[in-house]
Amino acid sequence: MAHIFDARKMAKLDDPRRKEFISPGKIMELLQIQEGEIVSDLGCGIGYLTLPAAQRVGSGGFVFGLDIQEAMLVEALARSRQNNLYNIAWVLTPPDRISLPAESVDCLTMVMVAHEIPDLGGMLKECRRVLRPGGRVGIVEWNQTFTEIGPPLDHRLKPEVLLQEMEKQALPVWN
Template identity: 30%
Template sequence: MPHVFRPEHAMRLLSEERQRLLPAARVLDALDLRAPCDAVDIGAGPGYFALPLARLAQGKVYAVDLSPEMLDMLRQRAADEGVSVEAVQGSADRLPLEDHAVDRALMAFVLHEVPDREQAVREVYRVLRPGGRFLLLEWDKRPMEMGPPVEERLSVEACEAMLTSSGFRVLHRIYPNDVHYGLVAERGA
């Protein structure tokens, strides 16, 4: 069973170091947000990406996470910042959303933690509207001082193959820094 990020470490997800490494607005540019649009942040944690996503998308934004503690933190941060986000408890491989519910989807550093990864990717495909975009962010699969154990990481090629086999068209890769990669994919009709 893969390692799952624990709520007691949530402040790491909001740290200044992470903000330098992964500036949320710059990373979210890869989703080609056209306001208003509806979006989902899968594995949203305390809302590092969900809150900026809600400001940029200007539509309905769902923040899905397994952890009630993370969702409580996210709700408090959203209230403090005056941002509207619908926090929903659920798992990546069984998203609690209707078919074709959103125009954009984000899954940041979560897929390597999901036991049924292929099912999680199929779920993203299911909830996206035709032509919708998906940004999948993961850790580079090599040893480094931060992040999950290397044996739990997914290579960019493995993720690309998973997306393609689920019906996505991979548009391009992004490299927001020297330890992470992202895949931008589009759902077909």
């Protein structure tokens, strides 16, 4: 079984050092997220990427923040209200599928989540299902070296495993 982040430790997700490893701005730049787009952030947690994405897509766009843990979504909702961001739907979703219609998003992100998914191949198939034609998937994962923050090395996903699974689902790959 995959390791699932403990929602009782969500304060760790606010650690300022995270931005040194995982810059929301850089992720959105690499994925070319634009104003007016529909974005889905799978495993959104407390809204680390969802909130900046909602600002970036503006009032003409929309973001779905999906997570399997209700406590994460409750915190994310509070943060979106504090920031007056109302172009976000917070969606409790099961670990084996994405609770969105087919071909409904321009861009789907998974930031430091893929290593937690029990059936990665099945979930990537779901990613393919919800993407609009020409849509983009951005998966950011921990590397295979020691870092002061992040999961233990034995919980991290090997890049070749992720790439192999993405290729099986015919998802675009670039690093």
